[in-house]
Amino acid sequence: MAGGAIVSPPTSNRSYLKGRQLIFPLCLAISLFFLWGFSYGLLDVLNKHFQNVLKITKLESTGLQVVYFGGGYFCFSPIAAELLKRKGYKITIVLGLGLFALGAIFFWPTAHFSNPNNAKQAFGGFMACTFVIACGLATLETSANSYATIIGDPKSASMRLQFCQSWNGVASFIGPLIASKVFFSDKNANNLDNVKYVYIAVACAAVLVAIVFIFSTLPEVNTDDEDPFSTTNEVKPLWKQYNMIFAFVAQFCYVGAQVTVGSFFINYATENADLTDSQGSNLLSYALITFTVGRFIGTALAHFFQADLILLIYSIISVALSAYTSAGHGFSAVIVLIVLFFFESIMFPTIFVMGTANLGHHTRRGAGILIMGLSGGAVFPPIQGAIADTYSTRISFLVPMVGFIVILAYALFHWIQHGFKVRRIQSTVDVHVVPTPGRRRHSIVISQEILDAMIENQRKLSRVSQTTYTLNHVSNITSVPRRSETLTTNNTNQTISTTENL
Numbered sequence: 001m002a003g004g005a006i007v008s009p010p011t012s013n014r015s016y017l018k019g020r021q022l023i024f025p026l027c028l029a030i031s032l033f034f035l036w037g038f039s040y041g042l043l044d045v046l047n048k049h050f051q052n053v054l055k056i057t058k059l060e061s062t063g064l065q066v067v068y069f070g071g072g073y074f075c076f077s078p079i080a081a082e083l084l085k086r087k088g089y090k091i092t093i094v095l096g097l098g099l100f101a102l103g104a105i106f107f108w109p110t111a112h113f114s115n116p117n118n119a120k121q122a123f124g125g126f127m128a129c130t131f132v133i134a135c136g137l138a139t140l141e142t143s144a145n146s147y148a149t150i151i152g153d154p155k156s157a158s159m160r161l162q163f164c165q166s167w168n169g170v171a172s173f174i175g176p177l178i179a180s181k182v183f184f185s186d187k188n189a190n191n192l193d194n195v196k197y198v199y200i201a202v203a204c205a206a207v208l209v210a211i212v213f214i215f216s217t218l219p220e221v222n223t224d225d226e227d228p229f230s231t232t233n234e235v236k237p238l239w240k241q242y243n244m245i246f247a248f249v250a251q252f253c254y255v256g257a258q259v260t261v262g263s264f265f266i267n268y269a270t271e272n273a274d275l276t277d278s279q280g281s282n283l284l285s286y287a288l289i290t291f292t293v294g295r296f297i298g299t300a301l302a303h304f305f306q307a308d309l310i311l312l313i314y315s316i317i318s319v320a321l322s323a324y325t326s327a328g329h330g331f332s333a334v335i336v337l338i339v340l341f342f343f344e345s346i347m348f349p350t351i352f353v354m355g356t357a358n359l360g361h362h363t364r365r366g367a368g369i370l371i372m373g374l375s376g377g378a379v380f381p382p383i384q385g386a387i388a389d390t391y392s393t394r395i396s397f398l399v400p401m402v403g404f405i406v407i408l409a410y411a412l413f414h415w416i417q418h419g420f421k422v423r424r425i426q427s428t429v430d431v432h433v434v435p436t437p438g439r440r441r442h443s444i445v446i447s448q449e450i451l452d453a454m455i456e457n458q459r460k461l462s463r464v465s466q467t468t469y470t471l472n473h474v475s476n477i478t479s480v481p482r483r484s485e486t487l488t489t490n491n492t493n494q495t496i497s498t499t500e501n502l
Contacts, residue, residue, distance in 0.1 A: 022152050025218060025235045026160075029151075030167045032093065032144040035100065036137045038169035039202065041288060043068060043130070043143020044262040045281055046195070046253035050126070052277070054119040058267065058393075059385035065259055070378025072134020073141075073371060080139040081368020084146070088486055090218045092143045097210035099136030103129045104206065107199035111192040122192075126141045136206075138371060145352055147369040159302050161349040169345065173288030176281050183281075234343050238362045243414070244369065247355025250410035251373030254347045256380030257322075259402030260396075261340060262288075263381050267393045275333045287338040294345030302346075306421045311350050312411035314343045315404050322401035326394060333394075347407060354414060376403070 029041030047061045084092045111352045148164045182194045238244075266280035266288060275283070301310055321340040325333055352370050359366040380399055387396040415421075 001324050024032040024216075025151055026148070026164070028213065028216065028218065029148050030164055031212075032096075032140045033164050033168040034171040035097075035202075035206060035209065036140055037171030038175045039100070039104075039133060039137065040262075041172035041285075042179055042198065042202075044265065044284060045176050045179035045183060046126075047263050048266045048277060048280070049179075049192075050123060053192055054114075054123050054230060055116075056119070056123060057385075058264070058388050059382060060123070062263065062381035062385040062500060063123070063127050064130050065263060065381040066378045067131040068134045068377065069255065069259065070375050071131045072136075073138045074375030074378065076135040076138045077142055077368050077371040077374075080142040081365050081371070084143050084368070085365065089143050089147050090213060093218075094210050094213050096136045096143065097137030097206050097213065099139065099204035101136070101203045101210070102133030103134075103136060104134065104199045104203035108196040111196035111199075112153065114192055138374070141374070142368050142371045143491040145349075146356070147370065149353060149356065149367075159299050160345065161353055162295060162299040162302055165349045166292060166299065167290030169288060169295045170202055172243070173285045175285075176288060177285035179281055190369070233324065238359075238365060238369075241362065241366065243354050243357075243417075244359060244362075244366050246410050246413060247351050248369055248373045250407050251348070251351050251355065251370055252376035252379075253403035254344070254351060254376070256376030257318075257376045257400035257407075258344055258348075259377035260380045260384045260400045260403075261337070261344070262321075262392055264384060264388060265337065267388065268325075268337060268397070269334050271393050272329060273334045275334075281339065283334060287341040290338055291345045294342040295349075298346030298350075302350075305352055305423060306415070306418075307350050308411050308418060309422055310416040311347065311354075312408065312415055315345060315408035315411050318404040319401055319408060320341045322397055322404060326397040326401065329394075337397075344404075351407070351410070405494060 043064060047064060050056055050064070051058065051061050079098070080092060083095065107126070110122060110125035110129055114125070144164070145161065148161050152160055178198070182198060260285070265284045266277060269275045269280035269283055270277060298310065318340060321336055321343065325337045325340065328336060352367075355364045355370050380403065384396040384399040385401065
């Protein structure tokens with residue numbers, strides 16, 4: 001894998017969209033990121049609202065996160081990945097939107113028939129609705145993250161995903177901002193009436209987006225896992241993709257840390273700084289604005305610096321900030337917690353692209369496995385909830401700190417494995433193939449380690465009279481090339497060029 005802020009996607013043996021061709025499909029993908037960002041933003045506020053109205057504990061309120069990330073994402077992501085591989089992006093996305101809308105619609109009867117006498121049963125109903133919503137969102141994330149990565153130029157995959165994920169952040173702060181006015185206003189602070197109206201609006205939006213997808217021509221990008229010339233010997237088995245496995249662990253811990261920080265933000269603000277629920281919800285929306293700004297700034301940084309280095313620096317700062325949050329008091333500690341949102345912002349898309357790079361025909365299943373990492377959001381909140389109920393919300397913020405330490409370890413591992421590079425390196429090979437029937441000149445993008453190996457090979461060959469070597473499968477960017485071509489170092493038949501942004 002080429003390290004760098006722009007980590008090459010798994011293959012370049014495919015066509016991809018360029019220029020204006022990208023605008024409409026990318027806008028459709030952004031609409032999906034916006035929808036689940038809004039839904040996630042509402043979830044954090046519902047935690048506190050259900051504590052107030054249904055009289056449940058902090059630990060019990062994390063049941064929403066358990067079914068959202070554990071039930072939906074962990075259980076349904078493999079199904080979504082298999083559907084994506086067999087049926088393609090369009091069908092998978094429409095199914096995800098359908099499940100999302102269905103779960104949101106059922107919030108209406110659940111909220112309508114809830115009362116103080118059946119509070120526990122009502123909360124169980126909300127958990128069931130949240131599970132259906134999460135199945136839909138897991139389907140959308142599995143497809144949209146992968147689609148945004150491979151739809152365009154491989155060299156800009158990381159920046160493209162960062163940009164799409166930024167709109168997820170825009171929606172996630174709009175959710176709490178609306179909820180602070182709708183859920184916690186004087187007349188609605190102790191009932192669920194407005195919850196059902198908000199979720200009906202969400203369901204209608206999902207249906208409208210689904211209709212747009214149904215009647216749109218969504219280009220299906222051809223990848224190695226669809227290539228009839230691909231063989232199972234070209235890449236390692238999925239269970240030997242150690243970088244992907246480590247990325248899964250890092251993603252699991254990141255999502256767990258992110259969810260706990262968001263879920264207990266209002267509790268932290270109200271207990272540690274004597275703020276009201278409405279003020280805490282407003283501050284959460286400001287924190288999510290900070291998160292979104294961090295995503296856009298991360299996209300810019302990704303153009304110049306290595307992705308693993310940025311992740312390493314951000315994770316070190318996040319560990320320090322979460323440690324201060326667990327020890328600090330007053331409004332200043334709440335400000336530090338808001339700053340933490342900035343530094344955790346780029347972690348999900350960066351880990352996703354680093355973990356799914358160079359998987360060859362395992363790409364879509366690998367994407368599903370990385371999305372399963374969101375199940376960390378089901379494990380961390382109950383642990384933090386139990387600590388918050390037993391000790392305090394402030395002390396419970398040691399839990400996300402542990403998650404950031406694991407991310408730090410993955411970033412350091414990846415940075416060491418890829419040569420301690422600081423600046424983004426964009427590597428290309430311009431291959432001038434000796435004219436043969438059915439072949440023409442074309443350019444491909446390959447990973448940095450393959451390029452380094454080729455250069456080292458050239459150095460060795462220069463010491464002997466034989467200067468011709470064989471590079472298998474020159475049209476594939478994965479670690480094992482495909483077709484056999486003979487390239488000569490002292491001949492115009494091949495040109496290797498490396499461009500480094502200084």
